[in-house]
Amino acid sequence: MSFRPGYQRASSTNLKAAVAERPLDGKLAVITGGSRGIGAAIARNLASKGASLILGYTSDSSAEPTAKLASSLESSHGISVLAVQADMGNSNGPAHLISSAKNHFSHPRSGKFQIDIIVNNAGVAMNMPLEEIKADEFHRQYTINVLGPILLLQAALPYLPTDRSGRIVNLSSVSASLGFVGQTIYGGTKAALEAMTRTWARELAERATVNSINPGPVATDMYGGTSLEFQNHIKPFMQNAPLERVRPGIDEDRFVRDAERAGGRPAYDYEIAGVVAMLCSEDSGWCTGSVVCANGGMRFSP
Known part of the structure; x- marks a missing residue:
């Protein structure tokens, strides 16, 4: 198997046999908003395929469910999972997430550290009509939904692969293109994320593929x-x-x-997680800069 030192926590010969030859063995994935909902479902999917995980969460109330999820995934799949409290709405949060991951997962002798997969899942939403929009709410949603992924990629950039094997998946929404009433701010943040996806696909071409998915109601x-x-x-x-x-x-x-x-x-959360996992696979290596529809046909790709 191709686990990196420190990434595998198989506790028995039977467990090692059960997890052999999985498609993401030896990979390390960062998932923001990984404590519940879509993020937790993505964590379960990637863990089942052999990836070790860094699960980012924000609030104190998420600490216990994230710790329980991490423990469950470690024991079930023989991987290593690190839960990190890091606020994507704080300018220091993304860098803290990456530095915590580096301290935990670096090779004990060589110091080598690589992030193979990044899933920008953390996000917030609040619907309101145009006349009720306040500057504070605009800044809150754009800081978490747009600036957060930018700062996370900046912090992770030194540790991405250099052979195009990296995978970055951004969680957008059909709200970016369907013009739902009350979503001036939220829809705008997701449209920005899709635009950033296309830019990053070019800027990071020798490091990773970069794609978005656009769920509808989940x-x-x-x-x-x-x-x-x-x-x-x-x-x-x-x-x-x-x-x-x-x-x-x-x-x-x-x-x-x-x-x-x-x-x-x-959608069920595992249906969204399945599309994310597809884009994290080796087989998705010829797909980049795309918004992959994951909404049951609510929005077709042009």
């Missing part, structure tokens, strides 16, 4: 916290998304019951 706390007014606004979009049509007997009962009102079902 069954997470963020979507659950949106207003009924907003959900009614996006209902026609869900009705026209071919894969969001509910499937009685297959989909969760709560989504089947709610489908007539909502117009369909949201």
